[in-house]
Every structure is written in C-alpha cells, then in structure tokens.
Amino acid sequence: MSVSYRQWTETAATSGRHTLQAALLACTFGCAAGNLQVSPIVLEFSENQQANVLWLENDGDRPVHAQIRVLQWSQAAATDVLQPSAALRASPAIVQVPAGQRQLVRIIRPTPLSAVDANEQAYRVWVDELPEVDERRPPGLQFLLRYSIPVFVLPKDALPRDQVRKGPVDTSRLLASWQITADVLTLDVRNNGKQRVRLSELGWRTDNGAITKLHPGLLGYVLAGQHMQWRLPLAAELPHPGGLQARLNDAPTAQPLPTAGH
Structure with a gap:
C-alpha cells in the first residue's frame, strides 16, 4: 500500500x-x-x-x-x-x-x-x-x-493573543514592497518587530475606495525580525492609483500595508 x-x-x-x-x-x-x-x-x-x-x-x-x-x-x-x-x-x-x-x-x-x-x-x-x-x-x-x-x-512582557485588544495593529515596524506584472503580484513584507504578524484578507484598494480582493483568508505569517515573500496570480490588471491592504493579526478590519514612502 x-x-x-x-x-x-x-x-x-x-x-x-x-x-x-x-x-x-x-x-x-x-x-x-x-x-x-x-x-x-x-x-x-x-x-x-x-x-x-x-x-x-x-x-x-x-x-x-x-x-x-x-x-x-x-x-x-x-x-x-x-x-x-x-x-x-x-x-x-x-x-x-x-x-x-x-x-x-x-x-x-x-x-x-x-x-x-x-x-x-x-x-x-x-x-x-x-x-x-x-x-x-x-x-x-x-x-x-x-x-x-x-x-x-x-x-518578555508580551500578552497572549486572547488578551490583546482587538484594534488596529501598530505597523511602525512593518515594511512592505511589491511589484506587479501583467498577471503576477510579488509581495515582500519585512517585520522588524518583536512578534509575528499574521496577514489575511489581502486586497487592493484604489484611492477612491474601491477594493479588489486578492487572497481571501490567511495569506501567512511574517515572523519577528524576518521577512517573507508571496507571489500571487492576478486575474486582471489592478486599477491605479492604489495600494495593498490586509487584515493584520486579529484586527477587526484591513489596514494599508506600509511602504517606504508612507
């Protein structure tokens, strides 16, 4: 067998x-x-x-x-x-x-x-x-x-997940960059913080507020002091101008992913 x-x-x-x-x-x-x-x-x-x-x-x-x-x-x-x-x-x-x-x-x-x-x-x-x-x-x-x-x-002194306030996540230690081709989005995220960041519900938000869903559910983790990359197929060209957003950890809603220019 x-x-x-x-x-x-x-x-x-x-x-x-x-x-x-x-x-x-x-x-x-x-x-x-x-x-x-x-x-x-x-x-x-x-x-x-x-x-x-x-x-x-x-x-x-x-x-x-x-x-x-x-x-x-x-x-x-x-x-x-x-x-x-x-x-x-x-x-x-x-x-x-x-x-x-x-x-x-x-x-x-x-x-x-x-x-x-x-x-x-x-x-x-x-x-x-x-x-x-x-x-x-x-x-x-x-x-x-x-x-x-x-x-x-x-x-030391970190709170367990079930004791952390379910509000927006501090993104000051997080840095994202991405490249977009005709059919692939390559996303790099670096986490300079002391704890992991979990990304889910990845989407593209235009400046007028329209959202294109890119990856429903969990995308993955960026561990403390490390960085991670994902390559995601695109069904269609993304509208511009805009930027990426994701739900971070247990935040109730998605947040913009911070870039070097923001």
Whole structure:
C-alpha cells in the first residue's frame, strides 16, 4: 500500500479546530482516509510557561495512530524553513487515539526563554497520522493527514493573543514592497518587530475606495525580525492609483500595508 500525506494548517482552518471534509473525497481507487482532528490551531507559551496542551480527537470507528514532532520555524530567502528542535518536546510523541475518543498531548518547554532572545521564538508542531497496518485491506492508496500547528514562545512582557485588544495593529515596524506584472503580484513584507504578524484578507484598494480582493483568508505569517515573500496570480490588471491592504493579526478590519514612502 502506498501512502500520501495531505498537510492541513491554519491556512485551511476556519474554526477553533481542524476539520477535513471534501479534501479527501477525490479518491476513486482503494483509498482510505483518517478521522483525526487536532485543536487548538495555534499555541502560545507565555514567558514562564512550561507546558501547553494539544487535543487529538478521533471521530471515526477505528483507532488512529499519530506521531507528534516539534520543528523550529524561521524564514530565510523569503521562505519558511523548518528544522528539528529540542527546545520544545511532545509527550507522548506517539499516540493511539481510540475510536470516538480523544487524547491529550503535552508540548513541553524544558528550559525558560533565554535572556538573549528578545524576539518571539516560532515553532511548528507536526501531527502525522500513521498508516494503518491491516492485512485484510486491499492494496491501494492511503491518504494520511499532517497537521502543522504554529507555536510561539512569547518575549518578555508580551500578552497572549486572547488578551490583546482587538484594534488596529501598530505597523511602525512593518515594511512592505511589491511589484506587479501583467498577471503576477510579488509581495515582500519585512517585520522588524518583536512578534509575528499574521496577514489575511489581502486586497487592493484604489484611492477612491474601491477594493479588489486578492487572497481571501490567511495569506501567512511574517515572523519577528524576518521577512517573507508571496507571489500571487492576478486575474486582471489592478486599477491605479492604489495600494495593498490586509487584515493584520486579529484586527477587526484591513489596514494599508506600509511602504517606504508612507
């Protein structure tokens, strides 16, 4: 039996827990899909917090096995980089979730944040569904899930996400630049702040207030002290003059992306 992983991240999440619906209905030949769900979709460690909790839930009628790993997350050459890390550990690292039940997994931080780490530290927790071993199952393709959960170790005196006022985000440490060709928008965003910035609902706003939606939902993160780039296809030429706007973190509305000239 061959195995294929489908990655499920916060990009595809629309509620407090991951769900998988039609994404696995495309199989037409001997395909098996898991029933694993993971919550929450983001983890944060406050300054002195030693552990956090993930819940793995199995809403199917068979046991599900999963492996949990922690990777350090950085951004280099305008792309995400993931590397093995011992700064956070999963306990247990391999679990069996019985049918119709859920399993608690602790994400443990063995040592406190170093005094030299002035910026927020970023990680990803991978939850990989493991292939089912069943000699009675006919050969075919088995689709498995990989959940990728963002984890942030907050810098000193930073507030957790659920305690931050849901107002406009301070963009004084954020700098964006973009290039537009006939059919592609290339967006670069540099974050000189101490915490990540999450961009969603990217749009183009003309000077008269008309808005062209470019990327609904989550676009991605720019981590603390780093920069990120996205290339987005354009369905039509953008009207000028205008500029880019996006919803930043949990701000209630979109904000203009600051450029060198603003």
